[in-house]
Amino acid sequence: xxxxxxxxxxxxxxxxxxxxIKPYQLYTLDNGVKVYAFEGGAQEVMLLxxxxxxxxxxxxxxxxxxxxxxxxxxxxxxxxAFEVNDAFExxxxxxxxxxxxxxxxxxxxxxxxxxxxxxxxxxxxxxxxVFPENELAIYAKNQIQQLTLNLKKGDFIANRFxxxxxxxxxxPYGKYSSETAYNQLTRDDLTSFYNKYYKEGECxxxxxGKFPSNIESILNQYIGSLPLxxxxxxxxxxPIVAATQKKYSVVNDPGSVQGAIRIARHFPNRHHPDFxxxxxxxxxFGGFFGSxxxxxxxxxxxxxxxxxxYLQNHIQQSAWLVSTDAGKDVCRATIDxxxxxxxxxxxxxxxxxxxxxxxxxxxxxxLGDLDGPFQIIGRWKSYILNGLxxxxxxxxxxxxxxxxxxxxxxxxxxxxxxxxxxxxxxY
Amino acid sequence: MIQFxxxxxxxxxxxxxxxxxxxxxxxxxxxxxxxAKDEHPDKTGFAHLFEHLMFGGSVNIPDYDExxxxxxxxxxxxxxxxxxxxxxxxxxxxxxxxxxLESDRMLSLAFSPKSLExxxxxxxxxxxxxxxNKPYGDAWHKMRTLAYTKHPYRWxxxxxxxxxxxxxTMEDVKDFFFQxxxxxxxxxxxxxxxxxxxxxxxxEKWFGPIPAGKPYQRNLPAEPKQEKxxxxxxRADVPMDMLMMTWHMGGxxxxxxxxxxxxxxxxxxxxxxxxxxxxxxxxxxxxxxSCFHFGTIDPGLFVITGKLVKGISMxxxxxxxxxxxxxMKHEILDEKEVQKVINKTxxxxxxxxxxxxxxxxxxAFYELxxxxxxxxxxxxxxxxxxxxxxQATAKSIFEDTNRNTLYYxxxxxx
Numbered sequence: 001x002x003x004x005x006x007x008x009x010x011x012x013x014x015x016x017x018x019x020x021i022k023p024y025q026l027y028t029l030d031n032g033v034k035v036y037a038f039e040g041g042a043q044e045v046m047l048l049x050x051x052x053x054x055x056x057x058x059x060x061x062x063x064x065x066x067x068x069x070x071x072x073x074x075x076x077x078x079x080x081a082f083e084v085n086d087a088f089e090x091x092x093x094x095x096x097x098x099x100x101x102x103x104x105x106x107x108x109x110x111x112x113x114x115x116x117x118x119x120x121x122x123x124x125x126x127x128x129x130v131f132p133e134n135e136l137a138i139y140a141k142n143q144i145q146q147l148t149l150n151l152k153k154g155d156f157i158a159n160r161f162x163x164x165x166x167x168x169x170x171x172p173y174g175k176y177s178s179e180t181a182y183n184q185l186t187r188d189d190l191t192s193f194y195n196k197y198y199k200e201g202e203c204x205x206x207x208x209g210k211f212p213s214n215i216e217s218i219l220n221q222y223i224g225s226l227p228l229x230x231x232x233x234x235x236x237x238x239p240i241v242a243a244t245q246k247k248y249s250v251v252n253d254p255g256s257v258q259g260a261i262r263i264a265r266h267f268p269n270r271h272h273p274d275f276x277x278x279x280x281x282x283x284x285f286g287g288f289f290g291s292x293x294x295x296x297x298x299x300x301x302x303x304x305x306x307x308x309x310y311l312q313n314h315i316q317q318s319a320w321l322v323s324t325d326a327g328k329d330v331c332r333a334t335i336d337x338x339x340x341x342x343x344x345x346x347x348x349x350x351x352x353x354x355x356x357x358x359x360x361x362x363x364x365x366x367l368g369d370l371d372g373p374f375q376i377i378g379r380w381k382s383y384i385l386n387g388l389x390x391x392x393x394x395x396x397x398x399x400x401x402x403x404x405x406x407x408x409x410x411x412x413x414x415x416x417x418x419x420x421x422x423x424x425x426x427y
Numbered sequence: 428m429i430q431f432x433x434x435x436x437x438x439x440x441x442x443x444x445x446x447x448x449x450x451x452x453x454x455x456x457x458x459x460x461x462x463a464k465d466e467h468p469d470k471t472g473f474a475h476l477f478e479h480l481m482f483g484g485s486v487n488i489p490d491y492d493e494x495x496x497x498x499x500x501x502x503x504x505x506x507x508x509x510x511x512x513x514x515x516x517x518x519x520x521x522x523x524x525x526x527x528l529e530s531d532r533m534l535s536l537a538f539s540p541k542s543l544e545x546x547x548x549x550x551x552x553x554x555x556x557x558x559x560n561k562p563y564g565d566a567w568h569k570m571r572t573l574a575y576t577k578h579p580y581r582w583x584x585x586x587x588x589x590x591x592x593x594x595x596t597m598e599d600v601k602d603f604f605f606q607x608x609x610x611x612x613x614x615x616x617x618x619x620x621x622x623x624x625x626x627x628x629x630x631e632k633w634f635g636p637i638p639a640g641k642p643y644q645r646n647l648p649a650e651p652k653q654e655k656x657x658x659x660x661x662r663a664d665v666p667m668d669m670l671m672m673t674w675h676m677g678g679x680x681x682x683x684x685x686x687x688x689x690x691x692x693x694x695x696x697x698x699x700x701x702x703x704x705x706x707x708x709x710x711x712x713x714x715x716x717s718c719f720h721f722g723t724i725d726p727g728l729f730v731i732t733g734k735l736v737k738g739i740s741m742x743x744x745x746x747x748x749x750x751x752x753x754x755m756k757h758e759i760l761d762e763k764e765v766q767k768v769i770n771k772t773x774x775x776x777x778x779x780x781x782x783x784x785x786x787x788x789x790x791a792f793y794e795l796x797x798x799x800x801x802x803x804x805x806x807x808x809x810x811x812x813x814x815x816x817x818q819a820t821a822k823s824i825f826e827d828t829n830r831n832t833l834y835y836x837x838x839x840x841x
Contacts, residue, residue, distance in 0.1 A: 003632065005534070008488075008497075009527050011499075012520045012521060014498075040449075042780075043777045043780055044777065081698070082699055089699045090763070090766070092772070092773055092774030094774075138708065138711060142707070142714040145666070145714040145734065148666040149734070153562070257559050257560050258555050289492055300545065302545040302547070304552050305553040325560070327552055327555065357497045361496040361501075363499060364496075364498065364517060364518055365501055368517075371452050371782075371783075372781060372782060
């Protein structure tokens with residue numbers, strides 16, 4: 001029998017997969033800290049993610065929140081920065097910290113067998129970080145150098161400006177670092193922020209992987225005994241102040257061979273009924289390799305190495321962005337093509353075949369994204385921090401399965417209107 | 428311990444299968460034994476350009492991505508100096524789609540002129556984005572040319588110049604394909620929720636009929652032993668000075684390979700490493716510094732590179748790095764410091780092996796360098812490294828005659 005290579009093998013449509021999100025275990029430590037846990041995986045490793053209400057929404061002076069978060073592991077009253085780092089690294093553990101808008105995290109990746117060796121040090125930095133003056137000075141100096149370097153890059157500038165246009169320079173989503181901000185940081189700023197938002201702050205724990213057998217009592221000993229979740233942390237309200245001017249062109253480096261293009265509009269957060277449908281529309285538009293923007297602007301015209309559209313991952317309010325770096329002489333043509341693709345989505349019904357492909361792709365990747373304990377807890381974390389439940393997960397799947405070409409067109413007419421978009425090119 | 432089965436088709440294609448029933452997914456990974464080092468010196472960047480063309484349609488299937496996405500799959504590829512690797516992940520039930528797609532593009536590409544024209548442009552934009560329109564973007568290009576005089580590691584995978592990519596012809600594309608993209612020059616690895624028997628049937632069905640190619644005999648010029656320190660001054664519009672030093676080291680089969688790897692960790696792995704502590708924190712000469720090695724199959728480079736704190740002179744910074752390097756030759760590390768980097772390595776291996784994607788890529792790589800089972804021996808090899816071995820390795824690498832230095836100055840400071 002001759003093999004027919006022109007016909008695709010039969011597939012099971014991803015829309016027919018029964019996609020489930022496995023449930024987490026929840027327990028509460030003695031001090032009221034909630035622990036969301038997912039146990040599983042083949043490797044003897046684990047992840048412990050401590051989430052504090054300590055994002056830049058809470059700072060009253062620019063960059064205090066990220067600086068505090070960064071310097072958490074740069075010394076306690078009994079250990080130097082080197083000793084803190086060595087305490088983790090000796091056991092092959094990785095302690096990362098990240099500062100976001102609403103939250104800031106301390107994440108520990110560790111071999112299960114060494115977890116009990118390193119958790120005391122995590123506890124120590126939450127209770128007793130001291131922010132030495134010289135550590136702050138080195139941090140500020142090196143960050144300023146890094147910033148000077150980044151400011152040479154068009155894409156870095158473009159990311160800062162587009163957020164500023166959308167949310168305003170005083171909003172947590174729109175503000176950014178500066179040499180002045182780094183220079184004005186004081187040890188007092190950091191310690192008072194730390195005392196309020198970490199030491200006696202509001203904390204939630206997410207954990208995944210293989211756990212030692214007495215994990216609950218270990219956590220109670222080292223996290224449950226800390227004075228966390230005692231005070232009510234007031235959630236500050238930050239009004240969004242969007243720019244009135246919509247179109248910008250910035251020359252950062254006259255010798256640049258490419259332009260960094262950002263096209264963006266406001267979009268509601270995940271609680272809005274249009275969010276899931278918009279994700280389908282976004283995929284058709286520019287959300288994956290087979291999207292219209294990629295097919296047209298990269299694969300047909302070769303203007304760029306890559307072009308993507310996405311919904312920002314914000315809690316209060318999202319934004320819909322198109323982002324690419326394109327050859328300097330084709331930047332205008334690239335922008336015109338982006339608007340042209342928006343117009344096509346508004347006027348023409350998407351072909352059922354294309355829509356089904358996107359649905360399958362989205363659900364297939366969702367299946368892959370839920371593969372592994374860290375991935376599962378990561379998704380739960382995102383839902384819990386956004387105030388969502390598993391209902392959101394199943395509703396999203398339902399929307400992806402059921403959405404029709406007419407719905408897509410309606411969403412395109414509602415959201416993909418050229419006039420609503422900010423437009424920026426940084427050369 | 429990663430278990431796997433292995434068999435070979437008559438046309439020479441090697442197939443490895445690793446089963447993991449905890450996942451609903453499967454990964455199909457194909458490694459082609461061709462990298463930038465196999466390119467002609469006048470046609471560099473070709474292996475990588477070719478990787479792009481592999482997505483431009485094959486003889487029976489006009490579009491690679493679309494059917495895969497329809498099957499709920501995702502894919503990507505990368506090219507290094509040593510190899511080219513393609514991988515896709517999809518729900519295990521749809522795995523045959525991956526066999527169909529991968530086998531057709533191994534059978535033959537469509538060789539569409541439009542695809543060549545567009546991908547030439549796309550790669551040129553990639554070149555600009557990463558190597559021109561970026562501060563210090565040309566540093567590696569310059570360092571490779573300085574450190575290698577004969578061996579093809581002297582050019583980067585993106586190519587030695589934009590012109591080479593722009594001048595690629597359809598003839599070049601076809602020659603390259605039929606020389607390298609043959610079953611006997613490839614390794615297929617399937618991981619995830621699969622059974623070896625099923626993989627065997629699918630492999631025979633889809634890859635079996637593809638004819639073998641002429642075996643590729645790699646015959647690359649060896650890099651002659653460097654006799655004296657080489658250096659290059661660069662002045663460019665960058666905000667701060669950068670120092671980049673490299674030393675020649677052994678290849679993947681060198682008996683010091685694992686000790687070399689640990690040596691980079693001692694010097695530059697994390698915030699408790701020696702260079703970070705001494706040069707960023709104590710002496711405050713650098714704002715950032717890193718130490719790593721190429722990890723290449725043929726003899727690679729051991730690298731230390733960092734950005735200087737404003738106002739610090741290049742010679743002071745250089746001297747301080749060399750002092751740390753000298754210490755490695757004269758001191759015997761204490762057991763605790765060696766234990767630390769071994770623990771870190773153990774941890775990295777465990778975290779890496781979490782996903783079926785990484786397991787597939789590792790199996791393919793180790794099979795390429797001799798035997799996929801080597802993957803399971805790595806940790807033991809690291810654990811066997813002693814402080815004395817690290818010292819001996821440091822002595823063999825850190826000869827000044829073996830060093831290449833790039834002094835990358837900020838124009839404003841000059």
